[in-house]
Amino acid sequence: MYELIIIGAGPAGITASVYAARKKLEFLVITKDIGGQAALSGEIENYTGYQFISGPELAKKFEEHIRKYGVEVREGEEVIRVSRRDNLVEIFSYKGEYKAKTVIIASGKRSRELKVPGEKEFKNRGLTYCATCDGPLFAGKEVAVIGGGNSALDASLQLVRIAKKIYLVNIAQELIGDKIMQEKLLGYKNVEVLNNKKVTAVLGDKMVKSISIKDIVSGKEEVLDIEGVFVEIGLIPNSEFAVDVEKNQFGEIKVNCHNETNIPGIFAAGDVTDVPEKQIVIACGEGAKACLSAFTYLSTQK
Amino acid sequence: MSKSVKIYSTPTCPFCIRAKQFLKENKITFEDLDVSQNPEYAEEMIRKSGQMGVPVLDIEGEIIVGFDKERIKSALGL
Incomplete structure (x- = not known):
């Protein structure tokens, strides 16, 4: 049983992790990779404090930041279902089953496919x-x-x-x-x-x-x-696993300004949400907010 | 007995960087082949893996496409 589980380790998930570590929450990060889409960017010139940084470099800095706090990260693990039951949130992945008091969904977006003949056959073949x-x-x-x-x-x-x-x-x-x-x-x-x-x-x-x-x-x-x-025709949110959570027409998870979803205990942050503008710096801020909201929620539950 | 490990990579690819970090963390010695600098390596990689995505790992002849931590671990006997 965890106080918090963070799904995803892109800018939003990483920032939420840093805040959770500093609040000394008992928490876990489940993620497919570290850095998310930020790791795939070429040149980043609009992330405060860095006039220029490459995506892989920023991802490395993100990773160093959470490693410093000894955060427990289940990397290479994909979540397949998140739902609330008996005042707790249940998280199922291909590898396990977890329970937590709160969850922050920061699973980001993935590339939209062309959906034309030949696309699947030639993936990684040009x-x-x-x-x-x-x-x-x-x-x-x-x-x-x-x-x-x-x-x-x-x-x-x-x-x-x-x-x-x-x-x-x-x-x-x-x-x-x-x-x-x-x-x-x-x-x-x-x-x-x-x-x-x-x-x-x-x-x-x-x-x-x-x-x-x-x-x-x-x-x-x-x-x-x-x-x-x-x-490079845009992105779709990785939100399919959040079955009961309310989403907009694009599949983005609806959140209010406290990063709360329609389900108590389930928060969301970053590109997977309907927050306007998808930017690294915005996702970071949203991740911080989501963690602080989860922290407030946890203290009211005690 | 250490196994022969080759990694076909590009300097910019995040998963290549992560794969190399992983090997280093596990004290595995490996040969890093930069396919962006050497077309021969690129051709070798395409021939071995039948595809163009990086990274590709060659662990004693076992070809692993992508940073597939579990497969890398099992190929290395970690």
Whole structure:
């Protein structure tokens, strides 16, 4: 029996852990990985105190921070169900079953898939959701980045010095990512933006050879010969396991300004919630708030 | 008797960094092959694992794709 279980160890979960450790709560962290999406970012220039830090470096700093407090972390463990029963929260994972007085869900988001033929077959065979990880394997090759938001621009910026040519395949009329990133990217001659284009299939033999794209205005289809596909079309919340918790239309867990969900004892923080704006610094703040709210809840329960 | 351990990685990949940290923590000596610097390593990795995702670990011929802690542990007999 724990006072608190934190699900996830991205910016929100890590910050909640640091606060929980300092409040000397009896708690446990269950997580698939450490660092979450932050670990996959290329360049981070808007996290206070760091004018520049890479995602993996920040993730390492996060990990060092919780290791300092000797936090109990079950890494590589995925939660499959969270529900409240008899005044307690029950948490089931593929590896075990836990009970706690409170839980903070900070499970973040994962990459949205294209859902087109060939996507599954060519995953890691030229198609990837992580430019930071796999980008360097495409040195001197022609690649396509799918998307038009900040993550697509970030992925493209990571690739400009590696790949020979980058097609940025964007379904909307124009790019929606930050202007400063757009300007930076468009300064490179090896980048070509293709607006109003939808990917309809990923093609190849052993590895990716091309993608089929359709112009959503003219309806015309064409084949783009590339050897790499970087899918950056947004994110979906990892909230399926929180069965009884109220969510919005996007599957994000609804929280109030105290990070409380509709179920007493269940709190949520960071990108998995409906908090406006998904940013590392915001997720950190939300994680801190969630922990302090759980702490207050615990003291009123005694 | 220590096993031969190779890791195919890129310097930026967080799971590569974590996998290497894990090996170090367990005092496993390993050969780090940076596929971003050497296309031969990249080809070798693709041939061995049939895919392009990093990290790939080669532990005495057993190929492990990704930072799969449990499989790494069992391959190393930890």
